[in-house]
Amino acid sequence: MGAQAAAGAASATDDDLSPTLGGLGHADLEPALARVVADALRRARRTGSGVLAWHSWAAGAAIDPTAVACASRRPGEPWFCFEQPDHGAAALAALGAAAEISAAGPDRFASVGARWLAMAAQAVASGPLGPLAVGGFAFSPDGAAAPVWSGFAPASLTVPEVAISRREGQTTVGLCATVSPDDIAEQVVERMVGRVAQLRQRALPLFDPSPTGRYHVASAMPPEHFEQAVARARELIADGALEKIVLAREVQVHAPRPHDPAAVLGALRQAFPSCFVVCVGRGEAALVAASPELLVRREGQRVSTMALAGSTRRSADPAVDDHLGEQLMRSAKDREEHTIVVSRIEHALKPHAVWIAATPEPVLVRVANIQHLATPIRAQLASPQDVISLVALLHPTPAVGGQPSEPALALIPALEGLDRGWYAGPVGWVDGTGDGELCVALRCALLRGASAHLYAGVGVVRDSDPAAELAETEVKLGALLPLLSA
Numbered sequence: 001m002g003a004q005a006a007a008g009a010a011s012a013t014d015d016d017l018s019p020t021l022g023g024l025g026h027a028d029l030e031p032a033l034a035r036v037v038a039d040a041l042r043r044a045r046r047t048g049s050g051v052l053a054w055h056s057w058a059a060g061a062a063i064d065p066t067a068v069a070c071a072s073r074r075p076g077e078p079w080f081c082f083e084q085p086d087h088g089a090a091a092l093a094a095l096g097a098a099a100e101i102s103a104a105g106p107d108r109f110a111s112v113g114a115r116w117l118a119m120a121a122q123a124v125a126s127g128p129l130g131p132l133a134v135g136g137f138a139f140s141p142d143g144a145a146a147p148v149w150s151g152f153a154p155a156s157l158t159v160p161e162v163a164i165s166r167r168e169g170q171t172t173v174g175l176c177a178t179v180s181p182d183d184i185a186e187q188v189v190e191r192m193v194g195r196v197a198q199l200r201q202r203a204l205p206l207f208d209p210s211p212t213g214r215y216h217v218a219s220a221m222p223p224e225h226f227e228q229a230v231a232r233a234r235e236l237i238a239d240g241a242l243e244k245i246v247l248a249r250e251v252q253v254h255a256p257r258p259h260d261p262a263a264v265l266g267a268l269r270q271a272f273p274s275c276f277v278v279c280v281g282r283g284e285a286a287l288v289a290a291s292p293e294l295l296v297r298r299e300g301q302r303v304s305t306m307a308l309a310g311s312t313r314r315s316a317d318p319a320v321d322d323h324l325g326e327q328l329m330r331s332a333k334d335r336e337e338h339t340i341v342v343s344r345i346e347h348a349l350k351p352h353a354v355w356i357a358a359t360p361e362p363v364l365v366r367v368a369n370i371q372h373l374a375t376p377i378r379a380q381l382a383s384p385q386d387v388i389s390l391v392a393l394l395h396p397t398p399a400v401g402g403q404p405s406e407p408a409l410a411l412i413p414a415l416e417g418l419d420r421g422w423y424a425g426p427v428g429w430v431d432g433t434g435d436g437e438l439c440v441a442l443r444c445a446l447l448r449g450a451s452a453h454l455y456a457g458v459g460v461v462r463d464s465d466p467a468a469e470l471a472e473t474e475v476k477l478g479a480l481l482p483l484l485s486a
Contacts (some may be wrong), residue, residue, distance in 0.1 A: 006087060009371075012410060012468060018059075018465075022247040026057050026059075026226060026330075029055075029057070029193065029196065030059075030193055032055050032126065032127075032195065033053075033055055033189045033192050033316075034053045034185065034186075034189050035180055036053045036054065036124050036125070036126050037053045037127070037177070037185045037188045037189050037192075038185050039053075039125045039183050039322065040052065040053035040122040040123075040124040040179040040277050041179050041181075041183060041188075043122065043124060044179050044180055044181045044183070045181045046068035046395065047122070048181060049099040050099070050178040050179060050180045050181075050230070051122055051124060051179050051183070052098060052119060052122070052123035052124070052125075052159060052176055052177075052178055052179075053098065053121070053123070053124050053132055053176065053177050053179050053188070053192075054123055054124070054125040054126070054127075054130070054131045054174060054175070054176045054179075055125070055126050055127050055174070055176075056125075056126070056127030056128055056129035056130075056163075056172055056173060056174040056175070057127050057128070057173060058128060058170060058171070058172055058173070059171045059172065059173045060171060060312065063164065063166065063171040063199060063201065064091075064166075065081070065083070065091045065093035065164040065165065065166050065171070065191060066081045066083060066093050066204065066265060066269070066277075066279075067201050067202060067203065067204055068089060068093060068164055068199055068200070068201045069081050069093035069094070069095055069164070069203075070200045070204060070261075070262035070265065071201055071202040072095060072162075072198060072200050073095055073281065074095075074096070076141035076283055076284070077093075077095065077096050077097065077281075078094075078096065078097050078100075078158045078281060078282060079093075079095050079096075079279070079281040080092075080093065080094040080095075080135070080158070080279065080280055080323065080429075081093045081094075081135040081265060081278065081279040081281075082134070082158065082276065082277075082278050082279070082427075082429060082437075083122070083269065083276070083277050083278075084273075084274070084275070084276050084277070085269050085273035085274075085277070086273045086274045087274075088167065088168055088210055089166060089169070090166065090167055091164075091165070091285050092163065092164070092165050092166075092429055093163070093164045094134045094135070094158070094160035094162065094163045094164075094212050095160055095161060095162040096160055096161030096162060096195070097158045097159065097160065097161065098159045098160065098161050098176040098177050098178050098180050099119060099158070099159040100105060100156070100157070100158050100159070101115050101119070101133070101155075101156070101157045101158075101159075102153040102154075102155060102156045103114055103153070103154065103155040104142050104153065104154040105141050105142060105154070106141045108141060108154050108155035108269075109137070109155065109388055109389070109391055109392035110388075110389070110392060110396075111155065112155045112156075112388065113388030113389060113392075113430075114135050114158050114421070116157055116159075116388070116430060117386060117432070117434065117442060120133075120254075120431075120432030121158070121432070123432065127172075127174070128172055129163070129165055129172040129173075129174045130431050130432045130433065131159065131174070131176065131431065131432045132159075132160075132163060132174070132429055132430065132431040132432070132436075133157040133158060133159050133160075133429065133430055133431075134157065134158055134160060134163075134178065134428070134429045135155075135156045135157040135158050135280065135427070136154070136156065136280055136287075136422055136425055136426055136428065136438070136441065137154065137155045137156070137391070137395070137426050137427075138152065138154040138420070138421055138425050139151075139396065139400070139420040139421070139422070139423060139424045139425045140154070140376075140409070140413075140420065140421050141154060142154055143419060143420055143421055143425070144419065144421040144422060145419060146418075146419035146421065148285075148419075148421070148446060148448060148453055149285075149419065149422070149446070150283065150285070150450075151282035151283040151284075151285055152280075152287070152421060152422055153280050156282075157430070159176055159178075159270075160174075160176065161175070161176055161177065161192075161195055162174070162175060162176075162195060162196070162199065163175075163176070165168070165290055166231065173196075175192050175195070175196060177191065177192050192242070197447050204262050204263065204265060204266030205260060205261075205262055205263045205266065206250060206263065206266070207263040207266065207267045207486075208262065209258050209486035210255065210256045212256065213255075213256020213257070214256060215254070215255050215256065215484075215485045215486070216253070216254040217251065217252070217253050217254075217481070217485050218251070218252055218254075219250070219251050219252075220249070220250035220251065220252055220418060220453075221249065221250070221417050221418070222357060223249075223470055224468055225417065226249045226466075226469075226473070227467060227470055228246070228458050228466070229247050229415040229416065229468075230247060230458075230464060230466040230469045230470070231415075231466050233245045233411070233415060233458055233460040233464075234417075234460060234464055234466075235463065236411070236483065237460070237461065237462045238242060238462060240283060241407060242325075242339060242403070242404065242407060242408055243340055243403040243404070243461070244336075244340050244398055244404055244408070244410075244459055244460065244461050245401075245402035245411060245412065245415075245459075245460050246398070246400050246401055246408075246412070246424075246457050246458065246459050246460070247407045247412065247415055247416055247457060247458060247460055247469075247474055247475075248387075248398070248416055248418070248420060248423065248424065248455050248457030248458075249418075249455070249456060249457070250418050250453055250454065250458060251453075251454045251455075251456075251477055251481065252451060252452065252453055252454070253445075253451070253452040253454065253484045253485045254450060254451055254452075255450045255451075255452070255485075256450070257448075257450060258445060258449050259447040259450065259451075259452050259484060260449050261269070261279055261286040261288055261447050264288050264445075264447070264480075264483065264484070265277060265279050267483055268288065268289075268479075268480075268483075269289040269290075271290070271368045272290035272292075272356065272367050272368055272443075272479070274292070274365075274367060275290040275291055275367055275443070276289070276290070276291045276292075276294070276439040277290050278290075278291060278295075278427055278441065278444075279438065280422070280427060284448060284449065285447060285448040286446075286447045286448075286482075287422055287427075287441065287444060287445075287446050288444060288447060289427070289439075289441050289442065289443055289444035289445075289446075290367075290443045290444075290479055290480070291440055291441060291442045291443055291444070292308060292365055292367055292372060292374075292438045292442065292443070293306060293308040293335045293399065293439055293440040293442055294306045294437070294439055294440075295391060295392055295394060295395065295397075295426050295428075295439055295440050296387060296390045296394055296437075296438055296439045297387075297436070297437040297438075298386070298387040298390060298425075298434065298435050298436055298437075299435055300435065301380055301381040301384075302378070302379075302380060302381075303349070303353070303378065303379040303380075303381060303390060304350075304376070304377070304378050305345055305376075305377045305378075305379075305394065306374055306375065306376050306377065307338065307341040307342040307345055307358075307362075307374065307375040307377060308338070308341070308365065308372050308374050308399055308400065309337045309338045309341040309372070309373060309398070309399045309459055310328060310331065310334030310335065310337050310338045310362070310372070310373035310459075311328070311329075311332075311334070311370055311371065311372050311458075311472060311475070311476070312324050312325070312327065312328045312334075312370070312371055312472075312475075313369070313370060313371075313475045314342055314366065314367075314368070314369055314370060314371055319373075321366075324371065325364045325366070325371055328364070328371065328373060329362070329364065329373070332463065333461055333463040333464065334373060335362075335373070336461050336462075336463075337459040337461050338346075338362055338373045338375070340380060340398045340403045341375075341397055341398045341399045342358060342362075342375050342377070343410075344398050344403060344405075345377055345394060345397055346358065346377065348393045348394055349377075349379050349393065349394075352379075352381060352382055352383065352385055352393070353379040353380060353381060353382055354379075354380040354381070354382045355362040355378045355379065355380050356377065356378070356457070357377070357378045357379070358376070358377045358378075359375055359376055360374050362374055362375045363375070363376075363459070367479075368479070369475065369478045369479055370475050370476060370478075370479070378389070382433070385428060385434075386430070386434030386436075387434055387435060387436035387437070387438065388430055388434075389434075389435070391426050391438055395408070395425070395426050396424065397440075398459070399440070399459070400424035400440060400442075400457065410465075420455065421446065422441050422444075422446075422458075423441055423442075423444055423446075423455035424440060424441060424442065424455075424457065425440070425441050426438040426439070426440065426441070427439060427440075429443045442476075443456075443476060443479040443480060444480070445480045445484060452480075452484045454481060454484070456473040456474075456476035456477045457473070457476075458472045458473055458476075
């Protein structure tokens, strides 16, 4: 509890962010909104369709975006948190939906990406932070069809009513509404001002296991089923049908009372500060994750990504921990798995890049309970590609899918026997210029009431051992399972 208590102490005090409109407004907010909304209304009447009105401004440096989102979210509305504590304390939180974009099928990336960029191009915006959309994608083109994933479309971007961004110690707030041709400007402004006035910031709640009742933990499929799937995959690889395939399993935790995503977020960002700590709320459910894997970041023509494949456990003994890392670096099985991922990413980017640079040898990435082989990869784009287009190029990498991709993706559902939903899918944000950042939803759990669905996968290659691969899923489940089943 010490780390979690520190998380609470480190957060801002429980207050209403006074004095001005919750402390997140500014003295001229209403006139500024009136100008933006009036311009958006004129454009909406000229085009005959809704137009985004977006205004942003700099706020106080002490604002914790995640704490504001958790304290201010309305029941049932979409909400989103995305932060990487060790990456300059960067954080983005979002509340509500000024607009929603969803799609399914093999063209889902192109569909939502094009619709978002068209919407952003028509937006009327002022301030330092431009319009943005947040959300994510299922692993499969028509994934998240299982009832437990209700509310999570195969592709889903939300333009938030409120966005709070923190970078390099500076917080910026964005406020948005869709203005329709028949709207009354004063009423739109009134709603936007009212939303800001209702924002609150409280310390994230400490994780508090139920003192009564029992936690029930069970695999969705028997562990033996997973070992058999690995064995079958290894046979297919030996026959030449595949080089690699990633197989996942699901574990369910049924608690005596509803899981609290805010408390889980607080614990995760303390335990995994180098990871992407993520929450995507849809209806009564929330996907929470502490992911070590960047899928893609676009900043103008610069692209960053990472090959992450090959894993082993951590040890509290530094000497043992170093020895485990050295073993991982020398493991032929893990190096083969890792090389497949690096090669695929480079192959996908090459037709679109002036140059691609990857470290000649993988490095060790260590998080609280596991260490990975990782190769950072950077590229300079030869022609404009928005971040969602880059996601379409890269997802799924062999780190979560397989190689060759097409036969592996066809086999995964049959071997796993589950709907991955958004597990191993891209999650993040995109702005109106096409810049953005998306991670891979790993070390994640879907929280729905008192039930939690946890997912973990492993890469199977020719030398994989079924029992060892099962044990690796247990290590990966260890990011969230002890927390949710306490």
